[in-house]
Amino acid sequence: MKLVIRKKEIINYIFLALIILGSDTLLFATNSNKNFIRFSQIVIISVTGILIFLFLLKRKRINKNAIFVFTVAVSLLLSVLVNGMAGGSLQKIFLLLFGYFATRLISFEEFAKYYVNIMKFIAIISLVGVVFANAIVDTGMLPVITNNNGLTFSFAFFTNIPTMNALRHRNFGPFWEPGVFQAYLFIALYYAVFLLNL
Numbered sequence: 001m002k003l004v005i006r007k008k009e010i011i012n013y014i015f016l017a018l019i020i021l022g023s024d025t026l027l028f029a030t031n032s033n034k035n036f037i038r039f040s041q042i043v044i045i046s047v048t049g050i051l052i053f054l055f056l057l058k059r060k061r062i063n064k065n066a067i068f069v070f071t072v073a074v075s076l077l078l079s080v081l082v083n084g085m086a087g088g089s090l091q092k093i094f095l096l097l098f099g100y101f102a103t104r105l106i107s108f109e110e111f112a113k114y115y116v117n118i119m120k121f122i123a124i125i126s127l128v129g130v131v132f133a134n135a136i137v138d139t140g141m142l143p144v145i146t147n148n149n150g151l152t153f154s155f156a157f158f159t160n161i162p163t164m165n166a167l168r169h170r171n172f173g174p175f176w177e178p179g180v181f182q183a184y185l186f187i188a189l190y191y192a193v194f195l196l197n198l
Helices: 007-021 034-057 065-083 087-105 108-131 133-139 178-195
Strands: 144-146 152-155 160-162
Touching: 007 034, 007 087, 007 108, 034 087, 065 087, 087 108, 108 133, 108 160, 108 178, 133 160
Parallel strands: none
Antiparallel strands: 144 152, 152 160
16 A cells, blocks of 8 residues: 655644654753754744744634633743743743644644654654664764763664663653653653544
8 A cells, every 4th residue: 555645744744743852852952052952942933933824824713722822921921021031931932832823723633643643653763772772872873962961862863872871771762851751652642542542
């Protein structure tokens, strides 16, 4: 059977991948090289602007869910104004808007389907990384990323493998901490079981 992926699906997968990978990953959240963090912020702000433009172009209306999104966004903005400019808070505001307008342009069921598929792919890659961690690190072929705490990881984009042997049993996935990866997986599991009935 021939696998056919439509242009719209590719775009939706890219949007969802940005939501998942754009803020909580090692590369874009706790990388000691701040240029990657700034790049992530610029991409998220730019794509959010595109989504808002598409939303207005299709003449869609703001729904009741926007009250929650905009309340949280205003709260974060007030926090930034009171406590000083913080790139992390501004990024979260744009991620909220990104998520809201993305889900207004596609149905929640579609959103859940793309999210689960992306997380399944990431989970499989991360498991391969954990099983073959020693061999992968020993080859020295992958680029090395250093986080804010000085820990180094072999970087394979969809998963990070600690160069420190004592941490290699922990599955980081692409995220900065295994607990963050776990949270994203729990959301995927919830969608799969209770929404998509997989």
